[in-house]
Amino acid sequence: MIPVAEALDRLFALVPPPREEEAPLSGALGRVLLRPATALRDQPPFAASAMDGYALRAADARPGARLRIVGEAAAGRGLAGRVGPGEAARILTGAPLPEGAEAVVIQEEVTREEGWIALSPTAVAGHVRPRGNDFAAGAALRPPRRLSPADIALIAAFGRSRVAVARRPEVAILSTGDELVLPGEDPNPDQIFAANAFGLQAMLLAEGARPRVLPIAADRPEALAFALDLARGADLVLTIGGASVGDHDLVAPAVRAAGAEIDFHKVAMRPGKPLLAGRMPDGAMLLGLPGNPVSAMVCGAIFLRPVVRALMGLPAGPAPRQRVTLAAPLPSGGPREHYLRGRRAPDGTVAPFDRQDSSLLSVLAEADGLIVQPPSSPALMAGQEVEFVSF
Numbered sequence: 001m002i003p004v005a006e007a008l009d010r011l012f013a014l015v016p017p018p019r020e021e022e023a024p025l026s027g028a029l030g031r032v033l034l035r036p037a038t039a040l041r042d043q044p045p046f047a048a049s050a051m052d053g054y055a056l057r058a059a060d061a062r063p064g065a066r067l068r069i070v071g072e073a074a075a076g077r078g079l080a081g082r083v084g085p086g087e088a089a090r091i092l093t094g095a096p097l098p099e100g101a102e103a104v105v106i107q108e109e110v111t112r113e114e115g116w117i118a119l120s121p122t123a124v125a126g127h128v129r130p131r132g133n134d135f136a137a138g139a140a141l142r143p144p145r146r147l148s149p150a151d152i153a154l155i156a157a158f159g160r161s162r163v164a165v166a167r168r169p170e171v172a173i174l175s176t177g178d179e180l181v182l183p184g185e186d187p188n189p190d191q192i193f194a195a196n197a198f199g200l201q202a203m204l205l206a207e208g209a210r211p212r213v214l215p216i217a218a219d220r221p222e223a224l225a226f227a228l229d230l231a232r233g234a235d236l237v238l239t240i241g242g243a244s245v246g247d248h249d250l251v252a253p254a255v256r257a258a259g260a261e262i263d264f265h266k267v268a269m270r271p272g273k274p275l276l277a278g279r280m281p282d283g284a285m286l287l288g289l290p291g292n293p294v295s296a297m298v299c300g301a302i303f304l305r306p307v308v309r310a311l312m313g314l315p316a317g318p319a320p321r322q323r324v325t326l327a328a329p330l331p332s333g334g335p336r337e338h339y340l341r342g343r344r345a346p347d348g349t350v351a352p353f354d355r356q357d358s359s360l361l362s363v364l365a366e367a368d369g370l371i372v373q374p375p376s377s378p379a380l381m382a383g384q385e386v387e388f389v390s391f
């Protein structure tokens with residue numbers, strides 16, 4: 001058994017460098033930028049009005065001034081002429097400031113007569129956005145960066161329709177076990193519904209990966225060999241179940257028979273001990289998760305998600321942890337790092353659930369995250385600080 005941190009380092013060592021592709025902006029959300037996205041020109045590309053009103057010379061912006069209207073500047077349709085002394089131009093928000101004009105007075109602060117305006121005593125001139133106010137030509141968003149909706153708006157404003165991002169990794173998900181049927185199927189009395197593949201599929205979708213759920217493989221070497229064949233082409237092969245020491249735990253022998261190199265098998269964590277990692281003969285990463293549903297989801301949060309983030313082009317790093325205060329005591333821990341399902345109270349303290357069995361998805365669904373109790377930890381009292389991996 002190796003410690004969790006070492007297992008994670010060894011997994012990151014198996015992650016191939018991200019593969020680059022060009023994505024249209026409509027397909028860029030949540031992807032990781034691999035090259036700088038740069039602005040084609042200044043924004044705004046001209047001094048622009050921030051308000052609807054009248055453009056004038058700064059020297060004419062005196063309360064009570066009477067100015068002759070010489071034309072109109074609208075967004076997308078500037079005024080060809082110029083604004084001279086004693087003159088003003090009708091201007092609308094986003095329009096280029098006409099030549100000669102230096103400021104804008106909002107329309108609420110003028111009185112209009114045919115062809116003329118008079119500035120009110122309280123009129124204040126201003127309301128101009130200088131050229132390049134938002135960004136200058138050549139301004140860049142730099143990698144690595146997971147693209148947010150705001151980032152995509154900015155890149156569009158840069159004038160770019162495509163961005164260089166990491167390809168979404170394809171993850172083949174293989175559930176194993178004679179006892180499993182798909183939700184919607186009619187199980188025998190000794191069967192259960194396969195749950196883990198769908199929880200992990202959701203986790204992968206949330207990270208931006210492309211999960212591919214394979215048919216469930218029965219506990220027979222031929223069935224596993226066939227299913228592993230179907231996984232070809234994936235960047236990561238994720239198996240579920242069959243990782244432990246039982247008579248029907250066939251995943252390790254099956255992946256070996258398929259030509260995989262196993263890097264490690266067993267991690268000092270609870271739940272999640274029978275974790276398996278390696279590389280398939282075609283170079284794909286291999287991650288074998290334990291079958292117990294909570295074990296699979298905990299390994300998903302602690303190992304799969306960080307690995308997928310690295311495959312997506314983000315820097316390698318563990319699931320973020322926060323320090324939180326325990327709302328209830330914890331008994332002393334065993335030699336494995338313990339990830340206890342916990343609930344956060346409104347005051348920010350975290351309480352472990354009483355029932356921590358690794359088969360309890362009903363508890364996991366109510367949990368806000370995992371309390372991390374280090375290996376061989378003494379009993380902890382309420383009020384003590386612990387690390388917490390938030391969902």
Ligand SMILES: Nc1nc2c(c(=O)[nH]1)N[C@H]1C(S)=C(S)[C@@H](COP(=O)(O)OP(=O)(O)OC[C@H]3O[C@@H](n4cnc5c(N)ncnc54)[C@H](O)[C@@H]3O)O[C@H]1N2
Pocket residue numbers: 175176177179180192193194195196197240241242243244245246249271272273274289290291292293295358
């Ligand atoms: N003698 C020992 N027995 C076990 C050990 C051990 O060290 N010595 N480890 C235990 C631990 S810890 C775990 S975790 C489990 C994991 O074993 P496997 O990875 O081989 O998982 P399975 O035996 O295939 O299944 C365990 C459990 O989970 C259910 N399961 C499996 N796949 C799914 C799925 N896709 N959706 C929902 N539920 C699933 C399965 O029916 C079993 O109930 O081994 C312990 N045993």
Ligand code: MOO
Pocket residue numbers: 269270271272273274290292295296358
């Ligand atoms: O490690 Mo198992 O994953 O404790 O239930």
